[in-house]
Amino acid sequence: VVCTNDEACQYKSAEWQCDPRCICWVQRSVGSLIVDCRGTSLEELPDLPRTTLLSTVLKVGNNSLTSLPTVSEHSGYANVSGLFLSDNNLTSLGSGDQLPDNLTHLDVRDNQIQSLSEEFLLFLQEPNNTMTLSLSGNPITCGCESLSLLFFVRTNPQRVRDIADIVCTKQKKSFQQMEAFELCPSYVLLISCVVGGLVIVICLLTVFYLMFQQELKIWLYNNNLCLWWVSEEELDKDKTYDAFISYSHKDEELISKLLPKLESGPHPFRLCLHDRDWLVGDCIPEQIVRTVDDSKRVIIVLSQHFIDSVWARMEFRIAYQATLQDKRKRIIIILYRELEHMNG
Template sequence: MSELRLEAGIFSNFLKLMELRIVRSGMRAVPADLVRGSRSLFFLSLEDNLLTELPGEMLYQQRDLRTLSLARNRLRSLPYKLFTMIWTLTKLDLSENAIEFLPNNIFEENQSLRTLNLNHNNLQQLEPELLKPMYNLVKLSLAHNVLASVDLAAFADYSELKSVDLSHNVITQLSDSELNLKINAKFDLSNNNISKLFLENLDPIVGEASIILNNNPVVCDCKLFNFVRVLKEPNFARRFYLDHAFCGAPASLSDKLLSTVTVDELICELDTPPCPEHCACTLRPAAARLELDCPAAPSELPPLAPLNATSVHLRLHTVPDDLAALPPEVRLVDISGLGLTVAPRTLSRLDNLTIDIRNNNLTIAPISLLKANAIIRLAGNRFECDCDHRDSIATLELYSTQLEDRAQLQCRNGDRVMRTPAERLCTMRNAIVLGSTMVALGLILAVVGLLAFRYSTEIRLVLRRYEVLDFLFEEPPDPTELEEQYDAFVSFTHRDDDFVQDELVPQLEGGRRPLRLCLHYRDWEIGGMIPEQIARSVSESRRTIVVMSREFLVSKWGRMEFRAAHALDRVILLLRGDVLSAAREDPELRAYLTSNTYVHADDPLVWDRVRDAVLRSRRPRPPAVPALPAPPAAPALTQPQPPLPLQS
């Protein structure tokens, strides 16, 4: 109907009227005597109309009325006498109206009411006195209102209660007294704004009520600790419906299902005070611990008892002078990641202290801290694992039980510290050093041998100069030489007198090993036959030193002395000036130079070479001495050539 208008008393005094439905009629008002006198009425429905108010006497003396539905109207309030003396009313539907307030005594005579539906109204609060008379209530529906709080403890004495629907309201918190209800009822609190659960004394055994908390932005901080803790109790867990309950805060747990949160994740950030100035304080109830992050060690810690904490973990950004000076409540000092190259030191015992020095730049063990009995965390440092740091590695092995992360400790080369025994470090190094030494020694010996071979003559000369290892270079003389009077006969022309007397004789007859020289101007007999004296001088000398100059090449007697000595294989040529090129043009001398010893007077080691040639062992003497041939004509002089090295 578009709009039904009822006359006064239209359904009054109908003694047998039991059920009346006026629905979807567009009715905007109801006469006060609508059903007056109709005492048999037990069902009345005025649903889906446009009613904005009801007369207080509309249900006067309806003592048999059991069901009343006023749903889907526009009611904003109800007169407090509307349900007076309706003792038999068991079901009342006031849903989908605009009711904002209900008088506290409106249901005081409705002890038989078992179902009350107030869904989809604008109720802002629900006073405990409102429902107190309805102790037989079984189902209460208050969904889709604007209730900010409800004291569920008010239902503690409702023994018949089975369901309370408080979903889609704006309830923000619950207390432990509400969750410890002993009645066996289901409370639907889904889709509210419940962020805080003040749960100090949850009893996982006493409570029997079931709670639906789906789709609430619960703050998952330290205040939720007891709730999450007792969720592990099977009897307690089955009472809560958390399939779609999630964390609304903090950011680290945002949108995480409440059923998956662990107690270790629950923390609270404390304000200043009690948190010390310039510090950040975190309360972690799962460990009964207060965690402080400070630039330096604070002078005073917050009191722990009010926070239900028993220990303190201290994160510092500067290393304290003395770790032993920290308060006894401090159980851990975190100085990780500060780039430390040297660990803190202490002379006091640190029996109850853990020191976190991870991710620094330590290369050796913190020996003083380990000896002080502290528990250490050292992962992330790179230790020197070599022979020079053997004591450091041995200390880590000795105190390994004090190293919480000993399995993660690494050497600079990436090896595990605990897999690198200290006693093997030097063995490994010694093996490397020995191998390297042997290789180096072999290279040195090879180089020395090469140099000795290349400069063998020079080495021999130097050693002979200082009379070192002479026995290696000089063999006992041939038996035929034992009776020889001279070490060397010096053959030269009168043009070389100055050279012989001023240089050759002083050099060879002086020094540490003087030679016995035979000189014609000193040792020949005056008036004797020159050929005989040449033969005698050559024969009585171990060697013949021929001072060969251009004048010597044209000297008849010089050539004779050379041939006499050459016949006995005793010649040592000492070249002067540019005589070498001229000597090579002489077939006889050229043949000699290719296979015998000669030295140039300009050689810096000339006297050492001559002395060496005289003293060193020589080839065996030929068996016979041939006759002296006639001296050949003097060879033509040519351009001088550079001296050849001493050969033999």
């Protein structure tokens, strides 16, 4: 770097000479090599120096370039930090992968760019990418394809320096002030349909849950699903009794010994006995059904006397039917003495 004054210097190298169509100098205040090739009818980039001493600012506006160059195609292009391509014939910015890694600003004003690709916008949103753009003067298509660009400039307005100057010609409105439904009415309709569909589904699921809440919880519990949400205690919270003891009156000797231990033990249980808790004179079959339904468990004192009792067998059948209906283990059987036969 050879300096003749405090502001401007020349960059000299045995491997590189400034293109005769361009003006090249080093701007000391910013530490950059300026290569100015504006208005020289270029169709491709000039050669640039390969150096790590300075970054390169390349000004190639008002030429005939039709596409962005790639790093591999041009010597020294990887060191470019500022790329000024206004007033050319660019129609696309590609995916962004072809741009130099150190590029901080890309000026593509007054070209023929109608939209930015999804890949390019994703490139701009990469974690370490802070590159800024100048886009005004391009015939941006203000349609559905520009929704991603609108969302990008809304969330990153500082990344597009001249966003206020980008105008939608058809709508005669600044692009920055456009709404999604103005760019793409069908997009808003789609969003409305999706949201409406979700609301309907949520409402139907809510109604279904309210109608079949207990059945759903029982099914989940029996299939060991969502046990954090449903427990056996919750399923039985409305039951009046912990257990209904079904026995023959001829086995009251066992009941008299069993009852105090269950009702007055360390963990007292609420028990129902037909001779103590049933209403006298009420219909026996109805009381059996009601008691089984109001009890978490049915304890069967199975003995020969029980088998020989018509009412005891009815209590067992109703408890068994309730178990099949709920698909839960509700019956506890206590085998009391040897059974002589199973008739009945």
